[in-house]
Amino acid sequence: MFGVTVRDHMLVAHSLRGDVFGPAQALHGATYVVDATFRGESLDGDGILVDIGRAAEALHGVLAGLTHRNLDDDERFGGRNTTTEVLAQHVADRLSQQVSAGALGSAGTVTGIAVTLHESHVAWATCEREV
Amino acid sequence: MFGVTVRDHMLVAHSLRGDVFGPAQALHGATYVVDATFRGESLDGDGILVDIGRAAEALHGVLAGLTHRNLDDDERFGGRNTTTEVLAQHVADRLSQQVSAGALGSAGTVTGIAVTLHESHVAWATCEREV
Amino acid sequence: MFGVTVRDHMLVAHSLRGDVFGPAQALHGATYVVDATFRGESLDGDGILVDIGRAAEALHGVLAGLTHRNLDDDERFGGRNTTTEVLAQHVADRLSQQVSAGALGSAGTVTGIAVTLHESHVAWATCEREV
Amino acid sequence: MFGVTVRDHMLVAHSLRGDVFGPAQALHGATYVVDATFRGESLDGDGILVDIGRAAEALHGVLAGLTHRNLDDDERFGGRNTTTEVLAQHVADRLSQQVSAGALGSAGTVTGIAVTLHESHVAWATCEREV
Amino acid sequence: MFGVTVRDHMLVAHSLRGDVFGPAQALHGATYVVDATFRGESLDGDGILVDIGRAAEALHGVLAGLTHRNLDDDERFGGRNTTTEVLAQHVADRLSQQVSAGALGSAGTVTGIAVTLHESHVAWATCEREV
Amino acid sequence: MFGVTVRDHMLVAHSLRGDVFGPAQALHGATYVVDATFRGESLDGDGILVDIGRAAEALHGVLAGLTHRNLDDDERFGGRNTTTEVLAQHVADRLSQQVSAGALGSAGTVTGIAVTLHESHVAWATCEREV
Numbered sequence: 001m002f003g004v005t006v007r008d009h010m011l012v013a014h015s016l017r018g019d020v021f022g023p024a025q026a027l028h029g030a031t032y033v034v035d036a037t038f039r040g041e042s043l044d045g046d047g048i049l050v051d052i053g054r055a056a057e058a059l060h061g062v063l064a065g066l067t068h069r070n071l072d073d074d075e076r077f078g079g080r081n082t083t084t085e086v087l088a089q090h091v092a093d094r095l096s097q098q099v100s101a102g103a104l105g106s107a108g109t110v111t112g113i114a115v116t117l118h119e120s121h122v123a124w125a126t127c128e129r130e131v
Numbered sequence: 132m133f134g135v136t137v138r139d140h141m142l143v144a145h146s147l148r149g150d151v152f153g154p155a156q157a158l159h160g161a162t163y164v165v166d167a168t169f170r171g172e173s174l175d176g177d178g179i180l181v182d183i184g185r186a187a188e189a190l191h192g193v194l195a196g197l198t199h200r201n202l203d204d205d206e207r208f209g210g211r212n213t214t215t216e217v218l219a220q221h222v223a224d225r226l227s228q229q230v231s232a233g234a235l236g237s238a239g240t241v242t243g244i245a246v247t248l249h250e251s252h253v254a255w256a257t258c259e260r261e262v
Numbered sequence: 263m264f265g266v267t268v269r270d271h272m273l274v275a276h277s278l279r280g281d282v283f284g285p286a287q288a289l290h291g292a293t294y295v296v297d298a299t300f301r302g303e304s305l306d307g308d309g310i311l312v313d314i315g316r317a318a319e320a321l322h323g324v325l326a327g328l329t330h331r332n333l334d335d336d337e338r339f340g341g342r343n344t345t346t347e348v349l350a351q352h353v354a355d356r357l358s359q360q361v362s363a364g365a366l367g368s369a370g371t372v373t374g375i376a377v378t379l380h381e382s383h384v385a386w387a388t389c390e391r392e393v
Numbered sequence: 394m395f396g397v398t399v400r401d402h403m404l405v406a407h408s409l410r411g412d413v414f415g416p417a418q419a420l421h422g423a424t425y426v427v428d429a430t431f432r433g434e435s436l437d438g439d440g441i442l443v444d445i446g447r448a449a450e451a452l453h454g455v456l457a458g459l460t461h462r463n464l465d466d467d468e469r470f471g472g473r474n475t476t477t478e479v480l481a482q483h484v485a486d487r488l489s490q491q492v493s494a495g496a497l498g499s500a501g502t503v504t505g506i507a508v509t510l511h512e513s514h515v516a517w518a519t520c521e522r523e524v
Numbered sequence: 525m526f527g528v529t530v531r532d533h534m535l536v537a538h539s540l541r542g543d544v545f546g547p548a549q550a551l552h553g554a555t556y557v558v559d560a561t562f563r564g565e566s567l568d569g570d571g572i573l574v575d576i577g578r579a580a581e582a583l584h585g586v587l588a589g590l591t592h593r594n595l596d597d598d599e600r601f602g603g604r605n606t607t608t609e610v611l612a613q614h615v616a617d618r619l620s621q622q623v624s625a626g627a628l629g630s631a632g633t634v635t636g637i638a639v640t641l642h643e644s645h646v647a648w649a650t651c652e653r654e655v
Numbered sequence: 656m657f658g659v660t661v662r663d664h665m666l667v668a669h670s671l672r673g674d675v676f677g678p679a680q681a682l683h684g685a686t687y688v689v690d691a692t693f694r695g696e697s698l699d700g701d702g703i704l705v706d707i708g709r710a711a712e713a714l715h716g717v718l719a720g721l722t723h724r725n726l727d728d729d730e731r732f733g734g735r736n737t738t739t740e741v742l743a744q745h746v747a748d749r750l751s752q753q754v755s756a757g758a759l760g761s762a763g764t765v766t767g768i769a770v771t772l773h774e775s776h777v778a779w780a781t782c783e784r785e786v
Binding site (some may be wrong): 404407417420422423425461463512514 | 535536537538547548551552556592593645646
């Protein structure tokens with residue numbers, strides 16, 4: 001089993017609804033340092049699972065649609081809380097679509113994706129899914 | 132599959148019995164930077180797997196029972212070597228008990244725990260278990 | 263010369279006014295991982311420059327007044343852009359006041375403070391000042 | 394399930410053949426910070442999965458055969474591109490041989506190996522295999 | 525005193541002449557993770573020392589002239605060993621020229637530059653200079 | 656001004672005397688990840704301030720005299736608290752002696768040393784001195 005990971009980041013504002021969130025119910029923000037891992041069983045003839053350059057571009061493109069925004073106003077989340085877990089799932093789903101659409105080139109062998117969002121140096125969340 | 136991780140640390144003294152440990156047979160100590168990951172298949176209605184605040188409190192509570200101690204005198208280990216692996220298992224077991232006891236609130240969906248203890252910048256150990 | 267550093271973090275929302283900020287003119291947010299360094303020429307009789315526990319409490323107290331807020335609504339900044347540099351200066355000034363007020367105990371020997379705010383894994387800013 | 398990880402590094406030169414590699418088709422180089430994880434279900438009587446000291450020596454020995462070389466001239470790769478994925482697999486295979494040969498001592502319980510090569514602060518690749 | 529730092533990286537091949545370099549006399553390579561710090565006494569009316577976006581672009585431009593090359597063939601170094609220290613100085617000199625040429629916009633207040641090249645997780649070198 | 660830094664670590668046990676230390680008055684321990692920086696104004700004919708290999712050996716040698724010990728029993732500290740600051744000073748003093756004794760070879764240009772001891776991911780201390 002192989003995995004290739006690229007790292008990027010986004011800067012967003014949001015608030016979270018629900019007593020469980022305490023002070024995070026107020027409008028605040030976060031830097032999410034985002035690690036996206038592409039997984040598969042075999043390498044292609046060039047010796048790669050995915051092209052790291054294309055993988056980085058794919059992740060950057062997904063984060064460009066989220067960074068420097070107030071996610072409370074973002075219709076894509078349909079009123080759902082934009083928790084670290086939900087955002088990780090959103091990024092993983094978008095990357096899965098890109099892989100399926102061939103945006104990563106010869107990445108026919110990618111069978112899984114894991115996305116980790118670091119919200120600080122002491123907390124992070126991951127979403128893993130099949131492609 | 133989702134995972135939520137929180138990081139904390141503890142400072143302990145101990146010695147290790149057995150020729151394999153070489154100089155670590157003498158009384159020494161370590162800072163363990165501890166990452167605790169809670170895993171589960173689905174999020175609750177608030178969009179979380181576990182409340183990160185409660186998860187951090189649970190981990191801090193477990194480490195409070197270990198930090199600033201000489202583990203050689205600690206009856207809970209019953210003479211067993213307090214290696215990095217054994218300590219990771221101890222923390223994972225305690226956190227599993229807390230999840231089962233409902234200490235993490237709506238965390239009914241937590242099905243697994245992984246605990247990593249970093250003993251330096253070049254060595255760490257992990258224990259994974261089901262809840 | 264000695265230095266003692268403690269690390270904490272805060273989660274804020276804000277927007278920045280001025281063409282130079284490009285997309286950061288929109289409301290967004292950031293996690294700032296904050297390193298506060300206390301500097302001085304000599305140690306006290308206990309062998310410390312400052313008590314790390316008290317230093318961590320002082321930093322946590324300053325950040326508690328900033329985290330989980332929309333800084334655009336914060337009168338303390340009087341309309342000034344809350345850039346990483348400005349926030350670093352704000353935290354350094356508050357910590358300097360605490361040292362002067364004796365909040366760090368025997369820290370009579372602290373002569374300087376440096377505060378670094380990490381806004382991501384690839385960008386950070388520092389403000390250094392005398393006490 | 395337990396895992397024990399040790400970290401080391403190597404400095405190599407190489408070039409990569411194939412249009413997909415763009416500027417990396419020219420001779421260049423990389424520092425690979427290498428994490429080797431040994432996995433197994435149970436600990437031995439000393440409370441360890443593997444001796445961290447021996448694990449570090451095993452990894453260092455494998456990397457000593459690669460570091461400070463131009464991998465384009467290395468017959469072991471038989472003309473195959475020495476991508477991050479291929480190098481991770483090479484290191485994992487060598488460590489698996491060492492475990493099977495008993496070089497890690499009582500490591501009869503090691504059932505899997507994962508090797509991660511960090512090529513920068515924003516990209517890394519992993520190869521996992523059974524022993 | 526303020527400082528603003530941006531991080532990027534480059535991948536180069538080179539060899540070093542002189543007995544002191546031991547195995548590094550052979551052709552090898554390195555990833556240099558590069559931190560460039562711009563320093564100055566005061567902020568401009570927007571509340572910044574330099575625009576972090578422009579600072580990142582300036583650093584990226586300098587590294588683009590070095591990455592994915594064999595530095596042994598690079599006439600700019602005139603046969604000088606391309607040690608970590610020499611490369612740090614080269615990057616600091618180029619950034620100083622850019623600041624002097626106005627490439628960082630309102631950065632009239634930048635009075636110093638520090639460049640750190642990390643050659644691995646256990647070794648790095650810095651060059652500091654005035655602008 | 657140039658700086659060259661190498662990183663290593665040590666594992667020690669100790670206790671600290673004085674009410675200010677709270678629970679750290681009990682016997683406990685710490686991993687100190689240690690960064691030693693050598694500073695000087697100019698490079699030698701090989702293009703280096705110090706040989707990184709020799710610098711790493713010098714640091715490793717100093718730490719070998721401290722690691723895997725109970726510092727409460729160590730006569731070199733003469734009953735002084737072995738705080739992070741005191742240990743940083745001890746390491747800096749030993750390295751300064753080594754530089755003066757020529758152990759770092761052509762390091763005649765080293766004029767200063769800074770030693771940072773990281774006691775956890777959220778606290779560290781530095782001692783800087785001239786050679």
